[in-house]
Amino acid sequence: MGDPEVSVLVLGAGGLGCEILKNLALQGIPTIHVVDMDTIELTNLNRQFLFQERDIGKSKAIVAASRINEKQLIGLGGRLVRVVPHFQDLTLLEDAFLQHFTMVVCGLDSIEARRAINSQLVRLTLDSNFEKCIPLIDGGSDGLKGHCKVIIPGFTACFECSLGTLPVETESYPLCTVANNPRLPEHVIEYLLTVQWIEEHADETFDHTNSEHLQWLMDRSLERATLFKIDTCKLLSQRFVLGVVKNIVPSVASTNAIVAAQCCSEVSRLLYNKYEVGKSDNFSVYNGEDGFFAYSFLHQRLPDCLVCRETP
Amino acid sequence: MDKFDRQLRLWGSHGQYELETAKVCVIACSDLGTEILKNLALPGLKQLTFIQVKAANDVGGHNRFWNLAEWNVTEIIWDTPKMSHQNFWDGFSLVIVASGKPEIWTTLKNVQVSRMLVCRTLGNRGILSFVSREPHFVIESHRRHKLPDLRLDRPRKKLTQAYQALPREDSELTKLPYAALLFRVKKELIDEKLEVSREALKSKLTALQNRCASAQQATNLVEAQRHSHLLLQNSQVLPENVLHCLQLKDEPCQVNFNKTTKVLIQALATYLKIPYSDEQLPLSGTIPDMESSSEQYNHLRQAYAAAAEEDAAVFRQLVTKESSSIPLDQVNAFCKYAHYIRAVEPLQTLERLEIDSKTCLSAQDITVPANLIAMPTAMSDDNEFQRTDYPTVSFMAGVAAQEAVKILTHQFVPIENLLFYDGESNKVCHFKL
Numbered sequence: 001m002g003d004p005e006v007s008v009l010v011l012g013a014g015g016l017g018c019e020i021l022k023n024l025a026l027q028g029i030p031t032i033h034v035v036d037m038d039t040i041e042l043t044n045l046n047r048q049f050l051f052q053e054r055d056i057g058k059s060k061a062i063v064a065a066s067r068i069n070e071k072q073l074i075g076l077g078g079r080l081v082r083v084v085p086h087f088q089d090l091t092l093l094e095d096a097f098l099q100h101f102t103m104v105v106c107g108l109d110s111i112e113a114r115r116a117i118n119s120q121l122v123r124l125t126l127d128s129n130f131e132k133c134i135p136l137i138d139g140g141s142d143g144l145k146g147h148c149k150v151i152i153p154g155f156t157a158c159f160e161c162s163l164g165t166l167p168v169e170t171e172s173y174p175l176c177t178v179a180n181n182p183r184l185p186e187h188v189i190e191y192l193l194t195v196q197w198i199e200e201h202a203d204e205t206f207d208h209t210n211s212e213h214l215q216w217l218m219d220r221s222l223e224r225a226t227l228f229k230i231d232t233c234k235l236l237s238q239r240f241v242l243g244v245v246k247n248i249v250p251s252v253a254s255t256n257a258i259v260a261a262q263c264c265s266e267v268s269r270l271l272y273n274k275y276e277v278g279k280s281d282n283f284s285v286y287n288g289e290d291g292f293f294a295y296s297f298l299h300q301r302l303p304d305c306l307v308c309r310e311t312p
Numbered sequence: 313m314d315k316f317d318r319q320l321r322l323w324g325s326h327g328q329y330e331l332e333t334a335k336v337c338v339i340a341c342s343d344l345g346t347e348i349l350k351n352l353a354l355p356g357l358k359q360l361t362f363i364q365v366k367a368a369n370d371v372g373g374h375n376r377f378w379n380l381a382e383w384n385v386t387e388i389i390w391d392t393p394k395m396s397h398q399n400f401w402d403g404f405s406l407v408i409v410a411s412g413k414p415e416i417w418t419t420l421k422n423v424q425v426s427r428m429l430v431c432r433t434l435g436n437r438g439i440l441s442f443v444s445r446e447p448h449f450v451i452e453s454h455r456r457h458k459l460p461d462l463r464l465d466r467p468r469k470k471l472t473q474a475y476q477a478l479p480r481e482d483s484e485l486t487k488l489p490y491a492a493l494l495f496r497v498k499k500e501l502i503d504e505k506l507e508v509s510r511e512a513l514k515s516k517l518t519a520l521q522n523r524c525a526s527a528q529q530a531t532n533l534v535e536a537q538r539h540s541h542l543l544l545q546n547s548q549v550l551p552e553n554v555l556h557c558l559q560l561k562d563e564p565c566q567v568n569f570n571k572t573t574k575v576l577i578q579a580l581a582t583y584l585k586i587p588y589s590d591e592q593l594p595l596s597g598t599i600p601d602m603e604s605s606s607e608q609y610n611h612l613r614q615a616y617a618a619a620a621e622e623d624a625a626v627f628r629q630l631v632t633k634e635s636s637s638i639p640l641d642q643v644n645a646f647c648k649y650a651h652y653i654r655a656v657e658p659l660q661t662l663e664r665l666e667i668d669s670k671t672c673l674s675a676q677d678i679t680v681p682a683n684l685i686a687m688p689t690a691m692s693d694d695n696e697f698q699r700t701d702y703p704t705v706s707f708m709a710g711v712a713a714q715e716a717v718k719i720l721t722h723q724f725v726p727i728e729n730l731l732f733y734d735g736e737s738n739k740v741c742h743f744k745l
Contacts, residue, residue, distance in 0.1 A: 023706050026343075026377065028699040043317045047354055071377055076699075143322055144714065144724065148738070174531075183609045184601050228606045231613075239317060250321035253354035254717065257347070257710025265436075265703035265735050272700060274736070284738055288714050289454060290725040294740035 004077025006271060007031035009101040011090045011117060013060040014038065015047040015251050016107025016139050019260030021083060022050070024105070025068050027264060028075035032068075033101070035086040035093065036061040047253040061085035091116040095124060103135040103270060105263050107256075109249065111166065114138055118151065118159035119307045125154035126310065135270055139263040143250040144288040146259035149299075150266050153308065155277050157299040160307035162283065165299075185234045188224045189244045192217055208245045217241060258286065319355055323452075326641065327721040332358050334720045335403055339390065340410035341365035344433055344705050346378045348408055351713030353383030360385045361404075363395075365411045392419055401425050405567075406716055421662050426566045427719060430665060431712040436701050436735030438708035441665050442715065442726055444658040446565045449557065449573035451645050452723045455652045460539070461596040462491050462616075463547045464498065468590065470622070474615030478608060482523045489602035489609055490536035493520060497536075498543050513540040531603040548591040550584075557655045569722045572638045576646045577653070579630040586626075594623035594647040623647060656728040659745055668745040669730055704735035 008029050010020050013036035024032050038060050040051045050067040051060070065085035073081040091113055098104070104121065108114055118136060125133045136151040138159060151158050177183070178191045197206050197216075207213050221235045234240045242248065262284065269275045284296035301308060314320065320328055336357055338345050341364065349362055362385045380387060392415055394400060401407065401423050408429045409420065420428070428443040442448070463471065475495040478488060485493075497516035501508050514537065521533050550558075561577040583589050597620025599613055624647040631643055646653070659665050711731065718724045730743045 019706070022377070023703055026699070026702045042315050046316050046319050046356070049350060049354055073377070177603065181604065181606050181609075183604070183606055183613075229610045230606070239314075239320065243321060248318070248321065251318040252322060252714075252717075253351050254710045254714035257351050257706055258714065261703040261707035261710060262738055265707065265738055268700045268703060269736075269738075281738070286740070288711075288718075288724070289456065291727050292711065292715075292731055292740060292742050294742075296737075296739060 003271070004030055004075070004079050006076070006102040007033070007100060008267065009098070009104045010034045010107070011104060011113070012036055012107040012109075013048075013050075013064040013085075014044065014107060014109065015253075015256040016141060016260050016263075017060070018048045018050045018064060019256050020105050020107050020139070020263060021064055021068055023260060023264035024267065025071070025073050025075070025081045025083070027268060028073075028081065029267075030075035030077065030079035030081055032081070032083045033086060034061045034065055034083060035088060035090040036064075037087060037089050047251060047256055049253070059085070059087040061087050093117075093120070095120070098124065098134065099132065101134055103137065103267065105137045105139070105267060107139050107260065107263070109140075114159050115163075118153075121151075122153040122158050122160075122308045126308075130154055137263045137266045137270075139259045141251065141255045141259045144252070144255055145286065146255055146262075147283070147285045148259060148262040148266065149284075150270075150275070150280075150282045152277055152282075154310075156282050157301045158305060158308040161302040161305045162299055182224070182228050182230060185221070185225060185230060185232075185240070186244055188221050188228070188230060188235065189217070189241060192220050192224065193245065196220065208242060214238070214242070217245070255288070258288075262286075316356055322454075323717075323721050323723045327723050328356060330721045331717065332356050334405040335359040335361070336406045336408065336716065336720070337361040337363060337404045338408045338410060339363040339365060339416060340408075341413070342410075342705075343702070344410045344431065344709055346380070347706055347709030348410060348431065348712050348716075349380065349383060349385055350378060351709055352716060353385070355713075355717060358384060362387045363390050364388070365390045365413055365416065390416065395419055396422065398423050405720060408712060408716065410712070417662060427658075428662075429712055429715055429719070430662070431708055433701070433704050433708050436704045438704055438711075438733040438735070439669070440708060440711055440715065440727065440731045440733075441669070442656070442658040442719070442729045443660070443662060443665060444567075445660055446567065446570055446658075447560045447563050448567075448656040448658060448719065448722075448726060449570050449577070450654040450656070450722050450725055451573060451642070451649050453553075453649070453652045453654045453725050454723060458652070459545075460491075460542060460600045461651065462542055462599065463592065463595065464491065464494055464543050465545055466547050466590060466592065467495070468619060470619045471615060474612060478611065485520065485524050486530040486532060487605035487608050488532060489604040489612055490532050490539055491542075491599070491602060491612060492604075492608065493517065493532060493536040494540060494543055496520075508543055510540065510544065513543060535603055547593075550593065551651060553652065553654050554580075554593065554650070557653050560655050560657075569642075572635070572642060573646070573653075573722075575635045575638060576631060576643065579627065579634055580646075580650065582630050583627055586630075588626055589623075593650040594627050595620040596648050596651065597621065597624075598648070620647070654725050656726050657744075659729045664745065665730075701735065704733070707733060707735065 006029055008024055013034050040055045040058055040060055050064045055063045062085045065083035068083045075081040121134050121136050133153055138149040140147045173187055173190055178187050182188050193206055218241055222232055225232045225235050281296035281298050283299040287293040316328055338348050349360055396419050406427050407425050410431045412432055430441045430443060432439050475492055478492050497513055498508055501512055506512055517536050524530050557577050558581055565571045565574050584591055597617045599616050624644055627647050628643055715726050718726045728744050730745050732741045
């Protein structure tokens with residue numbers, strides 16, 4: 001039987017967040033808090049099922065919470081499932097707030113935000129001399145691929161211990177290529193953003209949400225590509241140009257469902273004491289591009305991890 | 313920006329079109345069915361049918377979480393006499409069976425359904441299988457890591473000419489793409505009647521480096537060293553996945569895309585036999601980025617694109633002899649991705665699934681609850697039990713929808729052909745029966 005006193009903090013109310021919140025609510029977790037400072041956009045609606053077109057511009061956390069609360073679900077111990085939203089920056093949570101939770105589940109798209117919550121939770125454990133320990137479950141999705149990590153702060157590998165397994169963040173091109181020998185549309189865009197924009201607009205930063213800025217980029221990309229005889233067909237598409245500018249990661253409902261379910265299944269394992277610290281696999285990855293590849297393993301702690309090593 | 317922007321980056325607007333025009337039917341009695349429908353409605357499937365199977369002690373459960381009307385789902389109740397007619401099933405592109413009720417299975421065994429996904433959960437275990445009597449062909453498999461398609465071992469005349477037209481002066485060396493450097497050192501070895509081996513190539517490239525004015529190592533020479541294996545490959549050897557497709561080229565097919573791809577594979581078999589092809593697959597026509605001057609890179613890029621267009625023109629002629637109704641886009645994509653075409657062999661029938669899955673899973677030392685595959689979900693009144701297992705339902709619904717999307721778009725490679733999930737350990741096993 002689950003303890004009705006459990007409370008779970010969900011970080012991120014996006015694609016993974018919507019799935020995580022729905023699963024936790026249907027798993028009967030009576031107290032759920034959700035933190036997200038983003039607002040709803042049109043391109044979220046292909047996967048973030050708690051939102052509708054009329055919600056565009058509103059806070060993700062607030063809308064997600066009210067969608068679940070209005071279902072009036074009954075949770076563990078006969079308690080009503082209640083989601084409390086926090087429309088705020090999740091890297092600025094106070095220790096006193098975090099201490100209330102049984103565990104934290106993250107569905108974030110930023111590595112920096114993950115590192116921040118990871119180090120805060122590890123510090124809570126170390127500072128309390130291992131009396132306080134709030135497990136962190138981290139989900140991530142990218143196209144048809146995803147991962148799920150279980151972190152028992154101070155006991156198992158923390159997010160920082162596994163930084164080395166992350167792919168190189170973005171591809172950057174040598175300046176010589178970008179400036180003198182562009183060959184790809186990406187080289188053209190990189191030049192315009194890093195060199196030409198500053199030359200022409202010294203007092204303004206480029207903002208892809210500003211339609212004038214974006215139009216400038218589209219026009220100049222075509223000019224420069226033509227000058228260097230680069231294939232211009234990709235540069236005619238705003239989707240392609242924005243994808244390069246924002247480094248957009250593809251995202252689809254099914255991947256989020258798979259990863260969020262893995263995270264929530266870890267919540268169940270922890271709640272029902274089926275997780276063996278130091279023995280259970282704590283790291284799993286999946287790739288659905290070719291069949292279904294899934295792999296779980298035990299990631300060891302790094303003895304010299306800057307975040308979770310015990311001796312300073 | 314489009315609502316579907318984030319997924320169009322995966323399967324393009326042609327893939328999205330396939331999804332929006334597909335007719336999919338989900339047969340289920342529980343949360344698993346509604347979760348699958350949600351995962352299909354979100355990416356934009358518009359013609360969804362939900363055949364509800366009423367369990368004897370159906371309490372409605374969590375279904376009130378969802379509002380099916382939001383997704384334009386046609387809801388009907390399972391009706392054995394009506395659904396025993398073949399014509400009921402004819403219009404569906406895909407049928408997802410998420411119920412194990414014996415009467416449903418008996419009915420489905422007696423009709424022809426072109427493609428089925430069987431998805432079941434029991435407690436924290438789940439199973440998914442792809443069932444169809446025909447091979448499933450994929451042209452756009454989206455292989456992530458590709459070998460550059462340069463054919464340096466057997467370049468055709470046009471490509472040889474393009475390489476020979478590049479400047480030969482030492483001062484121009486650092487401006488050349490690595491492919492040109494490799495072409496040059498190979499030619500030198502052949503002219504000197506030396507064997508083209510890894511060591512010989514390495515020393516030739518080092519000699520080139522020494523002729524560069526700068527003491528610093530040139531990036532294009534480093535790239536040439538790294539890619540020297542491209543000279544040792546044999547472009548006449550067909551990849552396993554292509555051979556597999558060729559083996560299946562005469563299998564009977566009902567699904568439109570499989571039918572047309574089958575014709576393309578037959579045309580490929582002919583193409584490989586005509587002297588023009590030199591037993592090589594059509595060129596993809598795209599080359600990787602190579603450190604070089606824009607001018608020399610463009611020269612090569614255009615030469616490869618032109619050569620690929622020539623291959624495609626020859627190939628199109630062969631196709632027209634077989635059938636004139638194949639969309640041009642599909643023919644061109646086939647030429648472009650010829651190296652990466654795939655065939656998946658689904659389980660032939662539901663009977664095979666029942667029999668073979670048991671023997672296979674027990675041989676793998678996986679204990680499958682006896683009623684996981686074909687029996688109805690044991691409805692439990694123990695709510696706590698159902699709650700802990702909700703993630704398993706959600707997981708399997710995610711996998712089922714992902715496979716449905718891959719099957720309907722014929723992009724990416726579906727499971728071949730059975731997947732087993734153990735929610736207790738969060739482990740997935742994938743088998744071919």
